Amino acid sequence: MQAYDLPDAFGHFGQFGGSFVAETLVEALDELKEMYDKFKDDPEFLAEFHHDLKHFVGRPSPIYYAERLTNKIGGAKIFLKREDLNHTGAHKVNNTVGQALLAKRMGKPRVIAETGAGQHGVATATIAARLGLECVVYMGSEDIKRQSPNVYRMKLLGAKVVPVESGSKTLKDALNEALRDWVTNVSDTFYIIGTVAGPHPYPMMVRDFNSVVGKECRTQMPDLVGGQPDAILACVGGGSNAMGIFYPYIDDKSVRLIGVEAAGHGIETGMHAAPLTANSPIGILHGNRTYLMQNDEGQIIDTHSVSAGLDYPGVGPEHAWLKDSGRAEYVAVTDDEALKAFHNLCLIEGIIPALESSHALAYAEKLAATMPKDKIILVNLSGRGDKDINTVAKLAGLTL
Amino acid sequence: MSKIQSTFAQLKSENKKALIPFITAGDPHPDMTVSMLHALVDYGADMIELGIPFSDPMADGPVIQRASERALANNVGIKKTIKLVKQFRENNTKTPIILMGYANPIEAIGIDNFVNLIKDADVDGVVTVDYPPEESKEFVSLLRKNDIDSIFLISPTTEDTRIKLITSQASGFLYYVSLKGVTGSSNIDIKQVAERVMNIKKYSDLPVAVGFGVRDSETAKQVALISDAVVIGSRIVLEVESSSQENILVNIKKLMDEIKKAIS
Numbered sequence: 001m002q003a004y005d006l007p008d009a010f011g012h013f014g015q016f017g018g019s020f021v022a023e024t025l026v027e028a029l030d031e032l033k034e035m036y037d038k039f040k041d042d043p044e045f046l047a048e049f050h051h052d053l054k055h056f057v058g059r060p061s062p063i064y065y066a067e068r069l070t071n072k073i074g075g076a077k078i079f080l081k082r083e084d085l086n087h088t089g090a091h092k093v094n095n096t097v098g099q100a101l102l103a104k105r106m107g108k109p110r111v112i113a114e115t116g117a118g119q120h121g122v123a124t125a126t127i128a129a130r131l132g133l134e135c136v137v138y139m140g141s142e143d144i145k146r147q148s149p150n151v152y153r154m155k156l157l158g159a160k161v162v163p164v165e166s167g168s169k170t171l172k173d174a175l176n177e178a179l180r181d182w183v184t185n186v187s188d189t190f191y192i193i194g195t196v197a198g199p200h201p202y203p204m205m206v207r208d209f210n211s212v213v214g215k216e217c218r219t220q221m222p223d224l225v226g227g228q229p230d231a232i233l234a235c236v237g238g239g240s241n242a243m244g245i246f247y248p249y250i251d252d253k254s255v256r257l258i259g260v261e262a263a264g265h266g267i268e269t270g271m272h273a274a275p276l277t278a279n280s281p282i283g284i285l286h287g288n289r290t291y292l293m294q295n296d297e298g299q300i301i302d303t304h305s306v307s308a309g310l311d312y313p314g315v316g317p318e319h320a321w322l323k324d325s326g327r328a329e330y331v332a333v334t335d336d337e338a339l340k341a342f343h344n345l346c347l348i349e350g351i352i353p354a355l356e357s358s359h360a361l362a363y364a365e366k367l368a369a370t371m372p373k374d375k376i377i378l379v380n381l382s383g384r385g386d387k388d389i390n391t392v393a394k395l396a397g398l399t400l
Numbered sequence: 401m402s403k404i405q406s407t408f409a410q411l412k413s414e415n416k417k418a419l420i421p422f423i424t425a426g427d428p429h430p431d432m433t434v435s436m437l438h439a440l441v442d443y444g445a446d447m448i449e450l451g452i453p454f455s456d457p458m459a460d461g462p463v464i465q466r467a468s469e470r471a472l473a474n475n476v477g478i479k480k481t482i483k484l485v486k487q488f489r490e491n492n493t494k495t496p497i498i499l500m501g502y503a504n505p506i507e508a509i510g511i512d513n514f515v516n517l518i519k520d521a522d523v524d525g526v527v528t529v530d531y532p533p534e535e536s537k538e539f540v541s542l543l544r545k546n547d548i549d550s551i552f553l554i555s556p557t558t559e560d561t562r563i564k565l566i567t568s569q570a571s572g573f574l575y576y577v578s579l580k581g582v583t584g585s586s587n588i589d590i591k592q593v594a595e596r597v598m599n600i601k602k603y604s605d606l607p608v609a610v611g612f613g614v615r616d617s618e619t620a621k622q623v624a625l626i627s628d629a630v631v632i633g634s635r636i637v638l639e640v641e642s643s644s645q646e647n648i649l650v651n652i653k654k655l656m657d658e659i660k661k662a663i664s
């Protein structure tokens with residue numbers, strides 16, 4: 001039993017979280033809360049969830065000792081939680097399996113999703129195909145350009161991909177458009193949010209479904225090294241992979257939890273996606289109160305990151321709370337640092353990591369160098385980088 | 401008695417329904433907003449809803465989204481919006497002005513500061529789309545202390561227990577969202593709207609305005625028969641968008657005339 005028990009009944013993590021939505025969605029969220037409460041501890045539901053995670057997703061994912069990378073840096077040992085080996089190629093699938101099973105139990109024949117990098121869209125399209133649900137994915141037109149392989153993947157899986165042309169044409173606008181769809185089709189549609197943001201109960205529910213990652217680590221690490229790691233690192237956009245691996249460790253204060261945000265061109269340039277590291281003000285977006293990149297009149301400002309999955313002006317409310325409480329630390333690495341770590345992992349370990357996960361890897365390299373060799377760093381390798389090869393090639397001046 | 405209440409009382413005594421047009425502050429240009437507000441009054445607006453531009457208007461359809469984008473491109477945000485109301489008040493102290501917007505700009509400038517500013521500009525009511533009663537207690541009590549009405553939305557999916565909760569916090573009038581969807585959506589089911597409005601009236605004596613799907617004079621006429629006020633938003637903003645600058649007022653007048661005639 002964990003001592004940590006947030007959020008409260010209204011979805012508050014201290015002053016963060018909550019439910020700030022238009023009236024039409026209140027009943028849908030109440031229904032979702034009720035059904036999630038009913039099923040989250042239901043043995044039959046959990047058995048089905050874990051059956052799918054094992055046989056459809058391929059869990060548990062292994063933890064891999066990156067020995068050559070460790071030796072090259074010459075500090076703490078770096079271990080990788082291999083979420084990149086999941087079916088569909090990222091941690092995102094854990095949550096979509098859970099939410100889609102819930103949609104099925106609630107009798108909703110249609111699911112919608114927003115996506116940035118496309119991983120959540122692919123994961124949703126995948127599980128929708130498996131369960132025979134209609135699937136519509138909203139994606140910013142900028143992201144569609146950056147992540148074309150994932151767009152085609154979603155189409156192959158039978159999903160309709162709707163380009164979003166409003167605002168900055170990225171993840172936040174896709175979320176706005178998905179919310180508009182949900183308001184309109186609320187009776188027959190389940191909105192599968194892909195990150196630990198949105199109104200209550202999403203931040204809690206998405207965390208819970210992803211916490212299978214951290215739970216596995218808790219049993220795998222003692223088998224591998226005889227104890228828990230000294231530090232756990234994960235990249236943070238909205239923050240779902242980080243919450244998934246952090247959550248089972250929150251009460252275990254001997255383990256440092258470090259979230260790595262996207263510093264883009266550098267925090268000082270303003271062109272980044274790191275609201276926690278940059279000390280952005282508190283605000284309200286997409287149904288919750290959190291740290292938010294905005295101007296002094298509350299307009300959300302454009303973000304920048306080389307990785308579409310981190311290109312988000314807010315952050316899950318639980319991360320805001322973990323930052324304020326001091327339980328987790330948040331840092332940021334630039335596009336260039338992430339790209340360097342991306343190439344390092346390709347060349348030294350034979351693993352092509354997602355650009356999102358490359359942010360966590362970049363900080364792991366920095367941190368490992370400052371720690372003794374008997375210390376252990378566990379990095380959530382949240383996804384694989386096949387989807388990013390066009391972006392990386394373009395930055396190198398190549399066209400594939 | 402607030403200006404909103406007295407306006408409704410006056411209309412009721414004349415057996416008339418309120419016409420509430422909506423425009424977004426700063427659209428198409430901040431220099432035009434004040435004259436547009438005066439023109440709307442001349443064309444028969446009983447009250448006016450003025451949209452506060454926001455970068456992420458989640459409850460709005462494409463028409464009002466684009467209006468927000470145009471206004472933001474003109475550097476009109478929450479403070480400029482309030483200044484425009486203050487300017488309007490130099491020549492009109494009678495017509496109720498209701499600000500409509502989202503929670504983030506209000507919190508960004510601080511709720512105390514916001515309430516002081518709108519009090520000074522003589523704003524009469526506020527609709528905050530993503531501030532449900534559970535999350536806005538402090539804000540609502542601050543508005544109440546300053547005699548500014550808190551206007552809440554009630555949707556087709558709002559259950560009776562919530563209608564009670566909302567009406568306990570609301571003042572001025574209740575805003576019934578006529579359909580499941582965003583602003584400017586397609587046709588409404590008038591029979592269903594009538595049933596829902598009657599249901600709301602079981603719980604509250606406040607006037608009920610209907611909006612979100614009123615696209616033409618025929619719909620406006622039907623809505624007026626079953627409610628206390630008709631809100632026309634996207635349809636007017638569409639005229640702002642599609643008219644050349646010199647024709648905006650002419651085209652809005654034409655639309656307002658049709659609707660005014662239909663509902664009286």
